[in-house]
Amino acid sequence: MDYFPLFLKVKDQTCLVVGAGEIAARKIELLLRAGANIVVVAMEIGSAVAAMQQSNQIVIRQKAFTHEDIDGMGLVVSATNCRSTNVEISKLANQRKIPVNVVDDPALCSFIFPAIIDRSPLLVAISSSGVSPVLTRLLRARVESAIPASFGLLVQLAEKFKLLVKQRIPQPSQRRVFWEKILQGPVAELVFVGKQSEAEELLRSQLQQPDPTVNEGEVYLIGAGPGDPDLLTFKALRLLQQADVIVYDRLVSIEVLDMARRDAEKIYVGKQRDNHSLPQESINQLLIDLALAGKRVARLKGGDPFIFGRGGEEIESFIQLGISFQVVPGITAAAGCASYAGIPLTHRDHAQSCTFVTGHLKDGSINLDWQQLSRPNQTIVIYMGLAELATICRSLIEYGCPANHPIAVIQEGTTRNQRVLTGTIADMPSRVEQAEMTPPTLIIIGSVVTLHQQLDWFQRSD
DSSP states (O other), X not given: OOSOOOOOOOTTOEEEEEOOSHHHXXXXXXXXXXXXXEEEEESSOOHHHHHHHHHSXXXXXXXXXXXXXXXXXSEXXXXXXXXXXXHHXXXXXXXXXXXXXXXXXXXXXXXXXXXXXXXXXXXXXXXXXXXXXXXXXXXHHHHHHHSOTXXXXXXXXHXXXXXXXXXXXXXXXXXXXXXXXXXXXXXXXHHHTTOHHHHHHHHHHHHTSSSTTOOOOEEEXXXXXXXXXXXXXXXXXXXXXXXXXXXXXXXXXXXHHTTSOTTOEEEEOOEXXXXXXXXXXXXXXXXXXXXXXXXXXXXXXXXXXXXXXXXXXXXXXXXXXXXXEEEEOOOOHHXXXXXXXXXXXXXXXXXXXXXXXXXXXXXXXXXXXXXXXTOSSOEEEEESOGGGXXXXXXXXXXXXXXXXXXXXXXXXXXXXTOEEEEEETTTHHXXXXXXXXXXXXXXXXXXXXXXXXXXXXXXXXX
């Protein structure tokens, strides 16, 4: 370990920054956020630093650095392009036992600036010991995705109730279980959505229970997106990693499942046409039973749970029974697959509206407003329509849609196995049969399909 990680309090301390370019400006900004008083010494003052002088309490001394500048400083940063000056500043600071950072020269540093995730009062710092700032920036982005912006409010809530919880639950082991329940459960989620007063009220009520450490179940109805795990939202990832049980559909990719907790129980409830592993009523009851048993349940659904995902049916029963739940939107297949196929769903020259329909109804039939769907200057997106493709194309032609109207069928969109087949509504059924395309697929109908060859960024070979 080349550096021992510490958090240094610089509030109200005077810190010296030698240099006034863009890099110096970034260091000054960080120190100001920590409450430091800044003195800048430089011959040339960059525009960013000059702007800071107007809006912050910093002192600028436009001159060459001298030994006296370092006296009385609590911390020193050297951000000059002169190696000899940097060496001199490092030597002087070390002689005076003052922490010193020389930008991009770890050998001259007694401390380095980490990549910082600021959720004050919670702080997370990541460092590569000065070896690879780019890598620390990439790691920070990953950690950022797991820590909501409102996490600091959660820390403040814990601080506010710390003494009260200690009085109510004197045993350290039971107190730890209680805080784990609070910081990962409904109280935390209320904080994350900005309902601070409701969160405090719920925490107080849980403290009044006979056994405050007993877990209460909750269901997270999560849209898993169309397949690419990078399309998960930050909130979906966070809830997925704290769930005890994962109940997932056929359209949820393995890569998305791999993001769940390793010890989480996984239950498959996928449905195919005329082949349901569990009927919907049984899925609803399964979710209820797990929640009532105190489990945190992630109900993973392909795409978005409220767009042909039957999410509304599932949460109706939760409301009746008073079970806590959250709905996390996902990127629906229409948006994800169309984007990865280079087919914009709307375009000023092609389509001024877009309609989403499903290819089969509850009883297995297909009964759509063909007259409306056959009108020009629109895009039609059909979910779950591969089995009825011939009927769809024939009906559109019968209601006046030109036989050469463009159509695309996208198989396993947004994944490495994506296939895109384009043609006309007259020839697409036979083309799909020849290509042996299988579900999951998405059908897009409209002149926007003609843009596929030009805008196909995901599978472009040149």
